[in-house]
Amino acid sequence: MTPVRTVVAFDAETGVISLVTRTLFVWRKRQHQRVDAVRAIDALNRDALTHDEVFVRFYADGGGLVVSEFDGGFHDLMVALTPLFPGIERWNDVTPAIPLTEAAQILWERSGGDEVRR
Numbered sequence: 001m002t003p004v005r006t007v008v009a010f011d012a013e014t015g016v017i018s019l020v021t022r023t024l025f026v027w028r029k030r031q032h033q034r035v036d037a038v039r040a041i042d043a044l045n046r047d048a049l050t051h052d053e054v055f056v057r058f059y060a061d062g063g064g065l066v067v068s069e070f071d072g073g074f075h076d077l078m079v080a081l082t083p084l085f086p087g088i089e090r091w092n093d094v095t096p097a098i099p100l101t102e103a104a105q106i107l108w109e110r111s112g113g114d115e116v117r118r
Contacts, residue, residue, distance in 0.1 A: 016034055
């Protein structure tokens with residue numbers, strides 16, 4: 001089986017979050033999301049027998065992006081985005097009430113006149 005690695009990063013100059021998945025030395029999938037297009041962010045915790053996994057989901061017009069806490073660069077991304085999206089630092093607070101289920105929590109939503117400041 002070929003190892004798969006996913007890496008996420010934020011470029012503050014361009015205001016773009018990038019998620020890149022590669023298999024060995026071949027880049028398989030690239031996804032990008034501009035932070036100024038993000039309308040809402042939530043955290044989803046999937047409780048499983050083997051381990052829990054938290055996903056942070058960025059919702060935007062015409063798309064969005066989902067990153068896992070196990071993606072390379074995830075923790076650096078959360079630190080970098082905290083000033084832009086207050087509340088995103090609570091990504092790990094969501095816990096399912098019932099074992100082996102999912103729970104979601106809104107971390108940030110754009111209100112009428114809010115703009116993301118870079």
